[in-house]
Structures are given as structure tokens and as C-alpha cells.
Amino acid sequence: MLQRLRESKSMQGTLLALPTTAWLFVLLIIPLILTLVVSFGQRTPDGNVVYTFSLDNYIRLFGYSTDCSDGQASCFDPLYVNILWRSLSLAFNTTAIVIMMAYPLSYFIARAQPKQRNVFLFMVLIPLWTNFVIRVYAWMMLLRKEGAINAIIGWAAHLLGLHFTPLEMLYTPGAVLVGMVYEFLPFMILPIYTSLEKIDNSLYEAAADLGANALRTFLRVTLPLSMPGVVAGTILVFIPVMGTFIVSDILGGRQVILVGNLIQRQFLDARDPTFGSAASLILMVMTLIVTYFYTRKFGFGEEIVVA
């Protein structure tokens, strides 16, 4: 046996990869299969799961309801469809805003002197590595009625002799959007920077020699060559925004319910893991579909690993 192991390269490779592959199989793939199985199940009143093959959870998720006001047996209840749509549009908006904020900064860092570059990059890493929950809390302090933003505007208004009523910013969809942008901005900056930094200076020189102005050089040289970074960043931002529930929980109060909040509540408050599992699988399918079409159009950025 030992002799065979010593000779067989394939067996050595299998053994080396086995702990990782087995670990990931048990803790990532089996749970996904279980989630699928549970989503077809039904719950008992005490929160246990009966394994059946029922599509009830999916039907309910897409709006079928038996709890109707006008005495009908069934009707369309848009509650969950709205939640899915809200999550999807928030993820799109967040990603778009993040790209618009990250691109100039990445460009700024990539064109800096090599020595300064590390410092500027380092300045992006610090907020990224500050804990996720703490970063949401910081925005809570800024957005509150008595918080820092209202205090600064109020102070400015006072100096100008104007009357100012503090703005209600916390617990609004806008607060959730700002929080999401803040949380995921660094995930866009790093891959865009990586792809911008790779662009050879001679390309800019060539563009200038051939008479291209700054705008044309940007549109025809810089932008196309940095697309892999934008694609990688989009994957790193869009997918987590779709599933995050802390930001909406803390900055949205009970006002902004996303699919992440829906899933979390099914597992912890509502005690309906079957419905939560169905919602979770729909979330996964939605992110995979968007990622698939997006990467098919723009290619899968290798920058993802670098970030």
C-alpha cells in the first residue's frame, strides 16, 4: 500500500487535496443539497420540518396567497415578490454608485508615484478591514436625527442665520443605500486599481502620438483595458449586497426589508426553515443568473483572486 502511494503521483495528489475537498463538500455542498430538500418540505406548528415534495413555499414566494380580503379562495399577494425586486434593484443601484465612486479613486491611485501608491492603497484597506458591523454602526451615528450630519448642517445654517429642521435620514431606503455603498466600496477599488495598474504607459504615449485627446484616450484605451477589474469588482459587490441583512436591519429599521432579512427571520423569529430555505435558493439562483449573464458578456475577471 505504502509502496503504491510512493509511486503513484495521482494518489499523492488526491490525498493532499482530500482534506480540503472533503471539508468543502461536507460544509458547502451538502448544506446546499439540504437546503434544496428542506425547501420542498413543510413545517409543523412547533417549527420542525416534515420532508415532503411540495412546491408550496415557492408558490407562496411568488405571490400565491390563500389569505385574501375579499373572500376569494386565492389571490396574488405581491409582498415577497416586492422584497425580491427591492433587493435586486438595491444591488444594481449600489453596484452602479460604487463603480462611479471607485473608478476615479482607483485611477488616482494607479497614476500616483509608485511610492505614494502604496500609501493611498493602504488608506483604502484600513476601512475595509474595520469590522463590517462597526462600519454600519458608524453610519448610524452619522445619520441619526441628532447625529453628526444634522449637527454640521445645523451649525452651518445657524452661521448663515437660517432656520433648520433636522432631517430624518436614519431608517429610510436612502440610509440603506449609503450603508451598502460604504460597506462594499473597497471591494470595487482594489480590482479596478489592479487592472489599471497593469496598463503599460507606452499605450498612453502611443495614443497621444497618434493625436488622441485625453477623453478619447480614456474611452479607447483606459476604459476597455480596465473592464476586467470592473467585472471582478461587480461580482465582489453585487453578490454580497444581494444577501446582506445587517445593513438593512440597522440602518433601515423595520422599514426596509430585503431578501436577507426575510431569510433570517424565517430561521430565527418565524421558525419556518422550509420557507426560509426556498427564499434562500431563489436568492442563490438570482445571483447566479445575473453573474452568469454578466460574466458571459464581459468575461470572468481574473482580478477576483488578486483582490
Next chain:
Amino acid sequence: MNPHRRSPFVIAAATMVYIFLYAPIVVLILYSFNASRANVKFEGFITQFSDRIEMDGSMVEASPCGPFHWYCDLAKNDDVMEAAQNTLIIAFTATIIATTIGTMAAIALQRYDFKIKPFSQLTLYIPIVIPEIVMGIGILTLFSQTFGWLNNVLHLAGDARLALGIGTVTVSHIAFMVPFVTLVVQARLQGFDKSFEEAAMDLGANEWVTFRRVTFPMILPGVLSGALLAFTLSLDDFVITFFTNGPGSTTLPIYVYGLLRRIITPQVNALSTVWILVVFIAVVLLQWLQNREEKIKH
């Protein structure tokens, strides 16, 4: 054409994004010195170094730490200390295991050919393309179903019952950390020619000696940065921990989240400030390691 030329627009936009990134952190740190327990408005710094100080209009007991009142308060908070201890135990254990098996897998995927190789490589991308909450509830279902079943079959009762705790959190952390370690070490191995190892073998070294004397020193910087990345991922994790922790295994992010839904005193800000400081030191250390490595390479 000067390659470092930047338009005023780019400079202005970059400055604004940096302000956006740092304003919340500055406010967070400032409020950790707040002379108000309610922590709604900034009421100024605490100036008295005494046992009783005036706060929010009444006299309250205080740590005689002056402006650092909330930091002294934090040090006395047993819940925080327990959460910090749990966080570190989980992060260290998970990092050691994840780095070991992750590095082994990276070597296998980069230097060997075997039947399940495509599958092994594919599983590494799961944590990147699937939202964390989907993994979290899946793992929760796995644990609750198997534990329920095992407790029943083995007639476990009382303390012997299998339940969520530090063990389940650690095991789950390893699952999302390993892919990052493997991908980082793999990238490092890609940069090195196989011929170094082949030369060692030709000179009569066996596989183990080749690994210890050639491969390992080559990939060590990759292994270290992979380990540091994994460690910070574990320290920072909220979602997976949220679904897999149980009584007595609260970590710092879970503890802070719990506070945010109840009363928030400047103690939370003090905790956050200490955290930011620790992270700052860790990032400086990482940068220093990378710079040193680059100098050696050149």
C-alpha cells in the same frame, strides 16, 4: 507625456471618496471620548480624573481614567472580554487548520494530476459566487438536523448533547477560509518554475526533503499572507458566525450587533476604536512583510 499627470477632476473626486471613507471612522473614534452615556450628541471630553463625574446632568460613578473613561469601562466588561477570547480562539484554531489543509490542496492542484482535480478546483469558487447567508443557513440546517438525529440515536442528554458552540463556529469558519488560502498559495506556486523541484529530485532529494528545502521556502510568503487573510476573515465574520454560534460562543461582531439593537453607550465606540487600532497594526505588518518579500525577489 507625464504618466503621473492627473486632472483636477480626478484629484477632487478621489479626495471626496477618501472623505467618504474616513468621515464615519473619525466620528466613531471621537464619540469614544464622549462625556455622555446616552451617546446621542457629542457633549465634549471627560476632563475629571475622579471616581464620580458629572454626566448627562447627574453625578455618576466613573473609572478614574479621565478622557479614557469608556476604555477603562470596556476593560472591566466581562462579556466583551469573553467575546474577545472566543473570537481569538476561533480565529487561531481555524487559521491553523485552514492554512495547513489549504496549502496541501494548493500544492496538489498546482503540481499533481488526479481524478477529482476539476471538482476540487470548482468547490473553491463556491464561497465567492454564493451569498454568505445561503451558506450560513445551509450549514445551520446541516448542524441542527444531524445533531438532532445523533442526540436521538445515541440517547445523549444534558451536557453530552451535541449543540452549536465554539466547535461549530470554528468548523464553519474553516470552510469559507480554506478557498482563500488555497487560491493565494496557488497563485504563488504558479509564479515558480517546477524545474527547481525537479532539480532537487535529480540531485537525489526525496519528495519530503524537496518539499521542506525547496517548495516550502518558496511558497512561505504566500502561505503567510494566505494565513493572515484567513485570520482577518475569521475575525471579521458576522453572517456565518451568526447562524452557527450558540450559548457561550458569542464573538465580538455578534456581541456588537446585539448591543446595536439595545442600548449604545460610548463603550461600543471605545471597543470599535481598539479594533480599528489592532487592524491598523495588522495591516502595517502585512505591508511590511510584502515589501520585504518584494525586496528579496529583486
